[in-house]
Amino acid sequence: MPEKALEYAHANRESALDDLKSILRIPSISTLSEHETDMLAAAEWLVDQLNQLGFHGRAIEAGGAPVVYGDWLGAGSKAPVVLVYGHYDVQPADPLELWDSDPFEPEVRGDNLYARGASDMKGQLVAHLNAIRALKETTGLPINIKYLIEGEEEIGSKHLGNFIDANGDLLACDFCLNIDSGIIGPETPSITYALRGLTYFEIRLEGPPGDLHSGTFGGAVVNPANVLASLIGKMHDHRGQVTLPEFYDDVRELSEEERSDFADLPQSDQWWRQQSGASVLGGEQGYTATERATARPTLDVNGLLSGFTGEGGKTVLPSRAMAKISMRLVPDQEPDKVHESLLAFMREQAPPGVSWEVEMLTGSVASVMDRESFEAGAALDALEAVWGVPARFKREGGSVPVVGMIKDMLDVKTLLLGFGLPDDNLHAPNEKFHLPNFHRGIDTYIHFMSSLAP
Amino acid sequence: MPEKALEYAHANRESALDDLKSILRIPSISTLSEHETDMLAAAEWLVDQLNQLGFHGRAIEAGGAPVVYGDWLGAGSKAPVVLVYGHYDVQPADPLELWDSDPFEPEVRGDNLYARGASDMKGQLVAHLNAIRALKETTGLPINIKYLIEGEEEIGSKHLGNFIDANGDLLACDFCLNIDSGIIGPETPSITYALRGLTYFEIRLEGPPGDLHSGTFGGAVVNPANVLASLIGKMHDHRGQVTLPEFYDDVRELSEEERSDFADLPQSDQWWRQQSGASVLGGEQGYTATERATARPTLDVNGLLSGFTGEGGKTVLPSRAMAKISMRLVPDQEPDKVHESLLAFMREQAPPGVSWEVEMLTGSVASVMDRESFEAGAALDALEAVWGVPARFKREGGSVPVVGMIKDMLDVKTLLLGFGLPDDNLHAPNEKFHLPNFHRGIDTYIHFMSSLAP
Numbered sequence: 001m002p003e004k005a006l007e008y009a010h011a012n013r014e015s016a017l018d019d020l021k022s023i024l025r026i027p028s029i030s031t032l033s034e035h036e037t038d039m040l041a042a043a044e045w046l047v048d049q050l051n052q053l054g055f056h057g058r059a060i061e062a063g064g065a066p067v068v069y070g071d072w073l074g075a076g077s078k079a080p081v082v083l084v085y086g087h088y089d090v091q092p093a094d095p096l097e098l099w100d101s102d103p104f105e106p107e108v109r110g111d112n113l114y115a116r117g118a119s120d121m122k123g124q125l126v127a128h129l130n131a132i133r134a135l136k137e138t139t140g141l142p143i144n145i146k147y148l149i150e151g152e153e154e155i156g157s158k159h160l161g162n163f164i165d166a167n168g169d170l171l172a173c174d175f176c177l178n179i180d181s182g183i184i185g186p187e188t189p190s191i192t193y194a195l196r197g198l199t200y201f202e203i204r205l206e207g208p209p210g211d212l213h214s215g216t217f218g219g220a221v222v223n224p225a226n227v228l229a230s231l232i233g234k235m236h237d238h239r240g241q242v243t244l245p246e247f248y249d250d251v252r253e254l255s256e257e258e259r260s261d262f263a264d265l266p267q268s269d270q271w272w273r274q275q276s277g278a279s280v281l282g283g284e285q286g287y288t289a290t291e292r293a294t295a296r297p298t299l300d301v302n303g304l305l306s307g308f309t310g311e312g313g314k315t316v317l318p319s320r321a322m323a324k325i326s327m328r329l330v331p332d333q334e335p336d337k338v339h340e341s342l343l344a345f346m347r348e349q350a351p352p353g354v355s356w357e358v359e360m361l362t363g364s365v366a367s368v369m370d371r372e373s374f375e376a377g378a379a380l381d382a383l384e385a386v387w388g389v390p391a392r393f394k395r396e397g398g399s400v401p402v403v404g405m406i407k408d409m410l411d412v413k414t415l416l417l418g419f420g421l422p423d424d425n426l427h428a429p430n431e432k433f434h435l436p437n438f439h440r441g442i443d444t445y446i447h448f449m450s451s452l453a454p
Numbered sequence: 455m456p457e458k459a460l461e462y463a464h465a466n467r468e469s470a471l472d473d474l475k476s477i478l479r480i481p482s483i484s485t486l487s488e489h490e491t492d493m494l495a496a497a498e499w500l501v502d503q504l505n506q507l508g509f510h511g512r513a514i515e516a517g518g519a520p521v522v523y524g525d526w527l528g529a530g531s532k533a534p535v536v537l538v539y540g541h542y543d544v545q546p547a548d549p550l551e552l553w554d555s556d557p558f559e560p561e562v563r564g565d566n567l568y569a570r571g572a573s574d575m576k577g578q579l580v581a582h583l584n585a586i587r588a589l590k591e592t593t594g595l596p597i598n599i600k601y602l603i604e605g606e607e608e609i610g611s612k613h614l615g616n617f618i619d620a621n622g623d624l625l626a627c628d629f630c631l632n633i634d635s636g637i638i639g640p641e642t643p644s645i646t647y648a649l650r651g652l653t654y655f656e657i658r659l660e661g662p663p664g665d666l667h668s669g670t671f672g673g674a675v676v677n678p679a680n681v682l683a684s685l686i687g688k689m690h691d692h693r694g695q696v697t698l699p700e701f702y703d704d705v706r707e708l709s710e711e712e713r714s715d716f717a718d719l720p721q722s723d724q725w726w727r728q729q730s731g732a733s734v735l736g737g738e739q740g741y742t743a744t745e746r747a748t749a750r751p752t753l754d755v756n757g758l759l760s761g762f763t764g765e766g767g768k769t770v771l772p773s774r775a776m777a778k779i780s781m782r783l784v785p786d787q788e789p790d791k792v793h794e795s796l797l798a799f800m801r802e803q804a805p806p807g808v809s810w811e812v813e814m815l816t817g818s819v820a821s822v823m824d825r826e827s828f829e830a831g832a833a834l835d836a837l838e839a840v841w842g843v844p845a846r847f848k849r850e851g852g853s854v855p856v857v858g859m860i861k862d863m864l865d866v867k868t869l870l871l872g873f874g875l876p877d878d879n880l881h882a883p884n885e886k887f888h889l890p891n892f893h894r895g896i897d898t899y900i901h902f903m904s905s906l907a908p
Contacts, residue, residue: 031766091768098664155766196669200767208732210552211882215650215852218754218782219746220726222736225755226686229777233687236680272674278662280807282676292673300672301679302770303761308778312485312609313654313815314545315780316756316881323683324762326769328672353734361767398669427770428665 002450004138009130009442016130016442017113017435019049023088023122024106024115030065030089030155039065039151042088046070046149049129053136055147063159065089065151069170073144078454081144083173083412085402086125086180087153090117091427098429111435118433119424124179125149127419127438131445142453146173150402153180156200156362157401164409175375176406179445181396181418186434188266189383189391189444191376192416196294197329197366198399199338200302202359203228203346205321211307212317221317222353225306228321231349235299235325240284242299242327244341245348252331254295262290265394275422294395298328326362328397335363364401367414375415375452382447386440417448456904458592463584463896470584470896471567471889473503477542477576478560478569484519484543484609493519493605496542500524500603503583507590509601517613519543519605523624527598532908535598537627537866539856540579540634541607544571545881552883565889572887573878578633579603581873581892585899596907600627604856607634610654610816611855618863629829629867630860633899635850636874640888642720643837643845643898645830646870650748651783651820652853653792654756656813657682657800659775665761666771675771676807679760682775685803689753689779694738696753696781698795699802706785708749716744719848729876748849752782780816782851789817818855821868829869829906836871836901840894871902 009016028042029035043059043066050057050070057070068088073081093103093116101107106115113123135141148171150160164171184190207224208217237243254262272281272289283292292298302325307318327338339360350356370376371393383391396416403414419441425431463470482496483489497513497520504511504524511524522542527535547557547570555561560569567577589595602625604614618625638644661678662671691697708716726735726743737746746752756779761772781792793814804810824830825847837845850870857868873895879885 031768032764092762092764094762094764095665198669198769200769202767208730210731210879210884211549212730213852213880213882214752214754214756214780215652215782215850216876216880217726217730217747218780218851219737219750219752220735220743220851221730221732222734223754225758226690226753229683229686229755229758230690231687232680232683233685236684272671276662276666276671276675277664278675278807280676281674282805282807283673289674293671296673298668298673299680300668300677300771301683301760301775302668302768302772303763304679304683304758304775305763306755307757308546308548309757309759309776310486310546310548313656313778313780314485314756314881315652315654317754318756321755321758322763324767326668326672326767328669351736353732353736396669397672397674398667422670425664426667426670427768428667430664 002446005134005446005450006443008138009134009446013439016126019130020113020123020126020438021106023126024117025104027104027116028089028151029092030152032092039089043068043151046088050147053129053132062163067151067163068149069147071146072141075142075144079143080174080452081146081172082452083146083148083171083176084128085176085178086121086149087151088122088125088149089151089154090120091154095429100430108435112432113435114430114432116431118431119420120426120431121180121418121420123433123438124418124441127441128179128445130442131449134442134446135449141449143449146171160402161405164405168410171410173410173412175412176414178400178403178414178416179418180400181416182420182422184266184392184394186421186437187387189387189389190394191379191391192396193371193393194295194368194395195366195400195403196397197333197335197364198326198362199329199335199360200324200326200362201342202361203323203325203356205354205356206319207354208317208319211319214315214317217317222351223317224354225318225321227351227354228306228323232301232323234349235345240282242297244345247297247338247341250332250334250337251297254291258295259291262288265290265392293397295330297330297333300326302326328399329366331366331368334365339363364399365404367403370413373413378451379415379417379448381451382444385447386443456900459588459900459904460897462592463588463900467893470580473584474567474577474580474892475560477580478571479558481558482543482605483546484606486546493543497522497605500542504601507583507586516617521605521617522603523601525600526595529596529598533597534628534906535600535626536906537600537602537625537630538582539630539632539860540575540603541605542576542579542603543605543608544574545608549883554884562889566886567889568884568886570885572885573874574880574885575634575872575874577887577892578872578895581895582633582899584896585903588896588900589903595903597903600625614856615859618859622864625864627864627866629869632854632857632868632870633872634854635870635872636876638720638846638848640875640891641841643841643843644848645833645845646850647825647847648749648822648849649820649854649857650851651787651789651818652780652816653783653789653814654778654780654816655796656815657777657779657810659808659810660773661808662771662773665773668769668771671771676805677771678808679772679775681805681808682760682777686755686777688803689799694736696751698799701751701792701795704786704788704791705751708745712749713745716742719744719846747851749784751784751787754780756780782853783820785820785822788819793817818853819858821857824867827867832905833869833871833902835905836898839901840897
């Protein structure tokens with residue numbers, strides 16, 4: 001059945017790529033307030049696309065960046081209703097000097113398209129819209145589709161929970177297809193069945209009320225930058241385990257079956273070195289890199305700032321020191337309990353002479369999904385049809401908070417099906433999307449949606 | 455003898471203050487290359503002043519910022535030749551948002567004049583020039599004076615050693631009067647007899663070659679920001695002592711007499727709290743705050759930078775992390791040996807998965823001076839004549855590398871006589887100079903120079 005749609009897609013690859021370049025030119029950075037106009041422009045771009053496809057598209061006020069919603073329910077009541085989730089916001093592009101081309105002027109080099117948001121996740125959005133177009137322009141779309149495209153994924157989806165909660169009827173569906181995902185390698189199609197959760201904190205320390213001369217006062221007063229470093233240093237033990245009180249209490253240990261599945265994946269330590277560019281790996285002792293990166297909790301410094309950081313030297317005792325610290329969570333850790341663990345650690349360890357505050361910026365639980373569902377089978381088949389090799393199940397280390405929200409509020413399962421690669425430089429300079437996967441992604445979505453026809 | 459000169463100075467206080475404001479308006483920041491023109495303007499300002507006073511003033515090329523030199527040798531061969539040392543460069547003014555007024559538009563509020571460089575050390579320079587003026591305009595200058603005013607003190611006087619070495623005849627003198635100094639309190643005149651040395655390092659760590667997504671790779675790779683924090687944390691033990699190998703080997707312990715002198719100074723822990731604004735003090739166990747800040751070595755973080763430090767959150771594993779770390783040294787520590795200690799620590803402690811480099815930006819030894827010299831007695835008398843109370847001997851925690859250079863290269867002693875206060879916010883926002891001390895400083899220099907007449 002999907003042959004005609006596939007033909008259409010193949011004949012219109014240039015046009016699909018132009019669509020992608022067009023939305024990548026909009027710097028929709030949700031965390032920086034100066035990009036508010038760009039956020040609205042990206043939402044408007046999507047609404048236009050949806051309306052061109054015959055959907056009823058609109059940008060809905062949701063408390064922060066608008067949610068783009070659009071539906072087409074013309075496949076009849078016997079056909080399933082699939083809620084397609086994505087996001088149109090992107091991470092900041094800094095440090096700009098490390099990009100080889102303008103992050104918001106997409107550039108094709110070799111097999112890749114370079115731009116902020118290419119892989120995370122405008123590439124998948126545009127691929128799915130073009131799969132819809134191919135079906136609509138040929139045999140017709142055999143299922144009902146609702147799009148839910150938020151603008152706050154990169155800042156913790158802070159208004160999405162309220163939006164879903166308030167719009168249960170609008171979003172009612174049989175399952176959610178979350179296209180913000182990836183595969184193991186360009187020739188290794190896979191489906192993600194588990195995700196880690198995330199807590200993100202800013203820790204701010206203050207010592208003396210103003211910066212002081214390190215000659216006059218060095219030795220007499222407590223230096224908050226020294227203290228911050230010492231505190232962070234104590235957050236891991238010599239075995240690479242996190243030392244926050246009760247941090248591991250709720251961690252679900254890996255089953256022998258999972259460890260054996262992991263060992264079977266094409267993700268050796270050498271693969272991890274290759275993907276990350278790191279010459280030496282590291283982390284919690286007793287686990288493989290795949291286990292550490294996808295199924296074990298972590299604590300990482302994401303940012304440090306204190307005192308003088310310019311050219312040359314300034315002999316200042318800084319008054320303040322700041323760290324951004326995030327923890328990736330696994331089932332069954334709870335963000336609020338992890339927050340409490342961090343607060344308990346700070347209360348125990350912070351010395352007199354500094355005051356501190358901990359702000360929790362983000363909190364989401366991990367999730368594990370059902371490998372045995374009909375949709376999962378259909379997705380495996382679609383991947384195999386396009387790639388010509390069997391698809392695998394894997395876990396991912398990232399966080400997709402919306403999966404938990406949709407389960408809680410709409411009571412439906414989520415299937416993750418996307419085409420990013422581990423070396424796509426997500427959240428980093430020179431983010432890229434592998435263009436063969438962009439086109440195979442369109443084909444896969446066509447196969448997948450076709451196989452859901454009643 | 456100095457009465458007429460004192461009268462002149464008292465009648466011309468407004469004009470002296472205007473001189474000070476005038477040079478404070480020039481942002482002569484030596485560490486930032488974009489201020490090169492301002493550096494030249496400040497040097498030119500001083501040359502003009504010297505020439506107005508009948509000195510032969512000039513700005514001499516010295517490899518970096520020019521050295522301002524000027525002499526007047528009309529007092530005859532029986533009168534001593536005093537080399538007056540100062541510097542016209544200042545520290546950067548950031549963080550600008552913490553200043554209550556423009557750092558380069560001097561503003562009088564209450565008894566203080568606020569501006570970058572007011573206390574460190576344009577205030578002393580202008581005070582001394584006005585003492586010269588008062589003597590020259592009345593009874594005449596009874597001694598020979600050479601000015602040596604450098605533009606690189608805040609960046610470690612990196613070309614001054616070569617300059618002094620190459621100009622031994624030009625700078626030949628009976629002793630050096632270093633006016634880059636201060637007193638204990640507005641009503642407690644004092645002379646500094648010992649200074650600490652300084653080593654300043656930038657430590658740069660690199661992990662994976664690019665920033666990575668903390669979801670995808672967190673747990674698998676070594677995070678250089680985590681490592682940097684851990685390394686810095688290990689640089690002190692639980693007693694507040696520095697753990698670098700052999701760090702204390704050459705430290706000259708305090709004598710019982712010095713400890714008893716220190717205990718006698720009006721520098722209680724409460725005084726240190728008041729001066730620093732810190733509600734709680736801290737540091738090496740077993741020493742008073744005065745001992746820790748003036749006669750014990752330290753290791754302080756002056757700056758930290760890694761990853762994302764903007765508004766909100768970015769889930770990045772940073773590729774790089776940087777710390778600026780300085781150590782204040784005491785007799786008989788050597789900068790090169792301390793550098794070796796740091797390198798040895800890094801070699802022992804840095805884990806696999808990060809590469810590191812340590813750059814030494816500054817290195818100078820500590821110094822202890824002769825309390826019993828004729829000049830020291832003359833300075834004590836001058837202070838007592840102006841303040842009406844006996845002056846004290848004290849140590850200072852800061853570093854004046856030129857003291858060691860002048861001893862080594864010109865073979866003369868240095869007397870430190872300046873009027874900064876510990877709470878002047880040196881190197882920090884809202885730097886100030888206490889104006890009553892500015893005027894008493896002029897009077898003190900008049901008394902002091904008069905008492906050196908043959």
